[in-house]
Structure formats: structure tokens, C-alpha cells
Amino acid sequence: MQSTKYQTIIITGSASGIGASTREILEANGTKVIGIDLRDADILADLSHSEERNRAISETIEITEGVIDGVITSAGVGPPCDPKKIIDVNWLGTVELLKGFRETLASSENTVRVVAVSSNSATITPNVPEDLIEACLTFDNERVEHILEGFSGMAAMAVAYAASKTAVARFVRQNAPTEEWAGSGIRLNSIAPGAVLTPLLQGGLDDEEFGDAIRTLPVPVGEFGSPDAIAKWINIMMSDAADFMCGSVVFVDGGSDALIRPNDWPKSFSI
Numbered sequence: 230m231q232s233t234k235y236q237t238i239i240i241t242g243s244a245s246g247i248g249a250s251t252r253e254i255l256e257a258n259g260t261k262v263i264g265i266d267l268r269d270a271d272i273l274a275d276l277s278h279s280e281e282r283n284r285a286i287s288e289t290i291e292i293t294e295g296v297i298d299g300v301i302t303s304a305g306v307g308p309p310c311d312p313k314k315i316i317d318v319n320w321l322g323t324v325e326l327l328k329g330f331r332e333t334l335a336s337s338e339n340t341v342r343v344v345a346v347s348s349n350s351a352t353i354t355p356n357v358p359e360d361l362i363e364a365c366l367t368f369d370n371e372r373v374e375h376i377l378e379g380f381s382g383m384a385a386m387a388v389a390y391a392a393s394k395t396a397v398a399r400f401v402r403q404n405a406p407t408e409e410w411a412g413s414g415i416r417l418n419s420i421a422p423g424a425v426l427t428p429l430l431q432g433g434l435d436d437e438e439f440g441d442a443i444r445t446l447p448v449p450v451g452e453f454g455s456p457d458a459i460a461k462w463i464n465i466m467m468s469d470a471a472d473f474m475c476g477s478v479v480f481v482d483g484g485s486d487a488l489i490r491p492n493d494w495p496k497s498f499s500i
């Protein structure tokens with residue numbers, strides 16, 4: 230295992246699942262973790278609300294005295310859940326915090342690292358409207374709501390979840406190689422887990438409609454992942470092993486994405 234040189238890492242969603250496992254590994258390595266979550270965290274904040282996101286950012290900068298060595302955004306909600314809330318927590322709760330911490334991260338003398346938790350839902354969910362992803366990326370809330378109104382029930386939640394996670398991955402791809410991020414010593418990358426047995430997934434499994442859909446999702450390695458399996462990868466992506474990683478979206482999903490769309494990647498482009 231690569232060593233981390235970091236002292237202070239911020240983790241959103243640190244109270245449960247992937248965030249909690251990541252916290253455990255980093256703390257065992259001597260890293261100071263500042264957790265942001267609804268409960269059991271250093272900073273209690275509801276990241277579905279703009280004011281709370283801003284407060285979480287300013288309180289974090291205050292208690293770290295502006296010295297932040299890395300950020301992991303793991304806070305998230307999944308179906309069954311109000312579709313708008315899925316966008317608010319998973320997309321805005323990620324991107325606004327990343328933007329809010331960018332300047333502080335850039336002021337570090339060391340190379341700093343960011344891992345944004347996306348999902349393989351971004352690639353394996355069919356029929357996600359491109360304009361919903363675009364509305365997220367352009368922060369057009371009215372348009373997001375309008376598009377979501379065109380869906381109901383399970384479909385609305387599924388497209389909201391997939392769009393929120395696609396927007397996270399695209400934000401990483403669009404920004405990681407820029408002067409503001411890579412050029413400022415920040416390695417911005419994303420991880421796309423598949424079905425991982427956490428309270429979030431259990432909520433879906435316990436749901437009458439979603440339960441069957443999740444159980445029939447093919448996972449070629451044979452079983453759901455553990456939060457620890459994802460946390461170990463995040464730990465690597467927060468270490469100097471990731472010095473040459475920039476804008477990567479790392480799929481750790483038991484093979485579901487490869488099975489469902491084997492030929493959709495890699496693809497070149499035309500000029």
C-alpha cells in the first residue's frame with residue numbers, strides 16, 4: 230500500500246458506508262479526517278440545502294485553518310428517494326463543495342487530491358436524458374425540475390440518480406485537466422462503484438419496486454461489493470500512487486459495466 234503524506238482530509242458522507250470505511254482506513258494511516266454528514270460527523274450539515282453547503286465549506290476552512298490536503302465526496306442518497314433531493318445531494322452536494330474548497334486546496338504547497346464518488350449507474354442506466362445531465366452541469370435548477378416532472382415513480386428516481394452521477398463524472402473530466410485544478414496542483418479524479426452493500430443499497434433492496442431491479446443486476450464477480458473494497462481504492466487514489474492520475478473515472482463494480490456495454494469503451498473521436 231502506498232503511503233499518504235497528508236494530514237487533513239475532508240470526507241462528506243463520513244458517517245456510513247463507503248465514506249465511513251474510507252475514514253477508518255485513512256485514520257488508521259494517521260490522517261486527520263474531518264467528516265461532514267447529517268449525523269455522527271465533525272461538521273453536521275444537510276448538503277441538500279445551499280446555505281448548509283456554504284456553512285459546511287466555511288466551517289471546514291475555519292477549523293482546518295485553511296490547510297486541506299484532500300477531499301473525498303461520498304455523501305449521497307439513492308432510490309427510493311425524492312428525485313430532486315437525489316440531484317441536490319449527489320450533484321450539488323458534491324460540486325458546490327468541490328468548488329468551495331478549490332481555492333484552499335490550490336493554496337497548499339503539496340500536491341493535493343480529490344476523489345468524487347460517482348457510480349456505474351452513470352453508464353448502465355438506460356434512457357437518461359442528455360438535457361437533464363446538461364441542466365445539472367449548467368446549474369439550471371428550473372430545467373432540472375421541469376425534466377424530472379416528465380418522469381414518474383421509479384423511472385424518475387433512476388434517471389435522477391444516473392444523471393447526478395454522470396454530472397459528477399463529467400465535472401471531473403471537464404475540470405481535472407484545467408489550470409484551476411491540475412495546473413494548481415490538485416489531482417481531481419472520480420470513482421464509479423457498482424452495487425455495494427451499504428445502507429443506501431439496502432434501502433433499494435428493501436423497496437418493493439427497486440428490490441427486484443437491484444437483485445437482477447448482473448454482477449459478474451458473483452456478489453455485491455463491500456464498502457471496504459471501494460474505500461481501499463479511494464485510499465490509493467488519495468496516495469502518491471495517483472500522482473499521474475488526472476480526470477480518471479475508475480470503475481470498481483464487479484464487472485457490471487463491462488458486461489452490459491463491452492464495446493462502448495474505449496472510443497476514439499473524430500476531428
Ligand code: NAI
Pocket residue numbers: 241242243244245246247248265266267268274275276277302303304305306307318319346347348349350421422423424425426427428429430456
Ligand atoms: P450510505 O447511505 O451508507 O452513506 C451515505 C452517507 O451520506 C450517509 O452517512 C448519509 O448520512 C450521508 N448523507 C446523505 N444525505 C446527506 C445530506 N443531505 N447531507 C449530508 N450527508 C448526507 O451510502 P453509500 O453506499 O456508502 O454511498 C456513498 C456514495 O457512494 C454515495 O454517493 C452513493 O451514491 C455512492 N454509490 C453507492 C453505491 C452502492 O451500491 N452503495 C454504488 C455506487 C455509488
